[in-house]
Amino acid sequence: MTEELGRLDNSLMAFMRYVPSHVAPILYRATYNDRQLPESEVMALMTLTHRGPLSPTSISRLLNMQKGSLTSVLKRLEKLGLIARRAHPADDRSHVVELSSEGVALAHRLKQRMERDLKALFETMALADRQAAATGLDLMAQHFRKLEEEKMAQARTAYAKSLNWYHAASPEDRKEYDAFGPWLTEVKSEADMPRRFRSLYSEYRDATYLIKVPRNADRRNLRPGMDLYEAVIAVDEAGVSLARLEETSIWTLKATWDDIAAICSFGDRLQGIWTLYLKDGNRPSISFNRVSSDLIEVVTDFVRSHLTDKAKASNADTDEFEFSDEDLFFGSTLLELRRREGGPFTPLHFEPQGQPCLDAQGNEAISTGVLMLDGGGELVIINRGDPCHPSGEAWFAGNDLFIPYNRITSCTVVGTPAPGSGQFYTLVIQLDQQTIEQPCLEDPKTVVATIWSRSLPKS
Structure with missing residues (x-):
C-alpha cells in the first residue's frame, strides 16, 4: 500500500508540473470583446455550461471559492452580459445564476476551441x-x-x-413537548394520546381514567418527536388495561376485576411503582414520578372499590396504637387513608421501626416496622419495602398494599422464632397463585384471626 501511494504521489506531481504550461491555457484561456477573462470567470462560465442554472452557494461549493470572491466574479460577468439572475424556482427569497444568450454563445466557442486544442495536444x-x-x-x-x-x-x-431543533419540529410534536413533564397526565382526546400508543385509543377512549406515563428522563436530553411517554393506564368498569413501550413493540395487558388479586403503591422519594397483583401470580407494574401521587391515589381507590366487598371495619380487640415521633410515617399514612375513605381503619398489628433484628443473611440490622389494618373489605399492609436495613442508614421507602378479603384463599404464619432473637415470623397470604409474604417480629395472630373471620371458612 505504501509503495502504491508513493507511485501515485510521484505521478500526480509529474502531471501537475505540466498542467500550468500545457493544460491550463486550454481550459482557462478566453477572451470576450477583446478582454482577457481571468481563470475564475472562465471556471464560473464552464460550470454553468455543464451544470445549468445554479445558486451562488452551489457555484461557490463546486469551485471551492469563497462567497466574497465569487460575488465579485459574478458581478463582472453580469456586467459583461454573460450571465443573468432570476428568482429561485423553490425559494422567492433566493436567486439562481444562468448563462445569458451571449454567455451560451461564448461557452459554445470556448468548448469548440478546447476540443481543438486538446486534440492537437494529444494527437501524437x-x-x-x-x-x-x-x-x-x-x-x-x-x-x-x-x-x-x-x-x-x-x-x-x-x-x-x-x-x-424546537422550531424545526412539527406543531403537533412541539405541543406534546411543551406539555411534557414528570407528571402523569389524563388523556382527554386522541390528539393527547402519545403517537406510539394512538392505535389503542379507540379501545381505551371510554375509560374512566386514561393516563399517559412519561419517560423517566432528563428533559434536556429530550426533543419534540421523541417517544416522551413510556406507558398508558386505562381503568374502566370492566378492569384495568396497561400498555408499555418495549424496545421494538408495545406490551399490553388487559385484566378484568376477577383477574386482580390485590393492588400496591410503592414510593421511595420521587420514585413510585404502581403494581397489580394478579391471581395467576404475575405482578405487572408501572413506574411513575410521585409528583403525581394524588392521581395515582384516585385511580388506586377506584380499583379498590371494584375489588372489595363493602363491609365495616372490625371492632377487634385492638386498642388504637400510639405512634411515637419516630413512627410518624405509619401514623400519617393511617390518617391519610382515613381522609381518603372517610371512614375508620382498625389497626390489627403494629411494629414500630428501629428494633434490633437479623436480616436474611443473619447479619445484625434495624427493623423498618409494619402496620396492618382492617379496612372492612380489605386487609391493608403498610410497610417500608424491606423489613430491615443496616443500622445508621436512612430509609425513605413506603409501601401500601391493599388485599381484598374476598380474594384470599389461604393464610398461615411460618416460623417460630424465640422471643428476642431478632428473627422474623412470616405471614403468608395466598390469593390463588399469588403469594404475599410479610415478615413480622411479633406473631401476627390478630391479623390471621381477622382474615379467617372475613374470608376463610372456619375449620
Whole structure:
C-alpha cells in the first residue's frame, strides 16, 4: 500500500508540473470583446455550461471559492452580459445564476476551441495510452466527487444540528413537548394520546381514567418527536388495561376485576411503582414520578372499590396504637387513608421501626416496622419495602398494599422464632397463585384471626 501511494504521489506531481504550461491555457484561456477573462470567470462560465442554472452557494461549493470572491466574479460577468439572475424556482427569497444568450454563445466557442486544442495536444499520443489516461482521470474524478459528497453530507448534518431543533419540529410534536413533564397526565382526546400508543385509543377512549406515563428522563436530553411517554393506564368498569413501550413493540395487558388479586403503591422519594397483583401470580407494574401521587391515589381507590366487598371495619380487640415521633410515617399514612375513605381503619398489628433484628443473611440490622389494618373489605399492609436495613442508614421507602378479603384463599404464619432473637415470623397470604409474604417480629395472630373471620371458612 505504501509503495502504491508513493507511485501515485510521484505521478500526480509529474502531471501537475505540466498542467500550468500545457493544460491550463486550454481550459482557462478566453477572451470576450477583446478582454482577457481571468481563470475564475472562465471556471464560473464552464460550470454553468455543464451544470445549468445554479445558486451562488452551489457555484461557490463546486469551485471551492469563497462567497466574497465569487460575488465579485459574478458581478463582472453580469456586467459583461454573460450571465443573468432570476428568482429561485423553490425559494422567492433566493436567486439562481444562468448563462445569458451571449454567455451560451461564448461557452459554445470556448468548448469548440478546447476540443481543438486538446486534440492537437494529444494527437501524437497512442490511442491506447489516451484511453488509459482518460480512464485514470475518470477514476480520479469519481473519487474526488465521492469525497465532495461525503464532505457535503457532513456539512448538512452539522447544519441540521445547528438549526433550532424546537422550531424545526412539527406543531403537533412541539405541543406534546411543551406539555411534557414528570407528571402523569389524563388523556382527554386522541390528539393527547402519545403517537406510539394512538392505535389503542379507540379501545381505551371510554375509560374512566386514561393516563399517559412519561419517560423517566432528563428533559434536556429530550426533543419534540421523541417517544416522551413510556406507558398508558386505562381503568374502566370492566378492569384495568396497561400498555408499555418495549424496545421494538408495545406490551399490553388487559385484566378484568376477577383477574386482580390485590393492588400496591410503592414510593421511595420521587420514585413510585404502581403494581397489580394478579391471581395467576404475575405482578405487572408501572413506574411513575410521585409528583403525581394524588392521581395515582384516585385511580388506586377506584380499583379498590371494584375489588372489595363493602363491609365495616372490625371492632377487634385492638386498642388504637400510639405512634411515637419516630413512627410518624405509619401514623400519617393511617390518617391519610382515613381522609381518603372517610371512614375508620382498625389497626390489627403494629411494629414500630428501629428494633434490633437479623436480616436474611443473619447479619445484625434495624427493623423498618409494619402496620396492618382492617379496612372492612380489605386487609391493608403498610410497610417500608424491606423489613430491615443496616443500622445508621436512612430509609425513605413506603409501601401500601391493599388485599381484598374476598380474594384470599389461604393464610398461615411460618416460623417460630424465640422471643428476642431478632428473627422474623412470616405471614403468608395466598390469593390463588399469588403469594404475599410479610415478615413480622411479633406473631401476627390478630391479623390471621381477622382474615379467617372475613374470608376463610372456619375449620
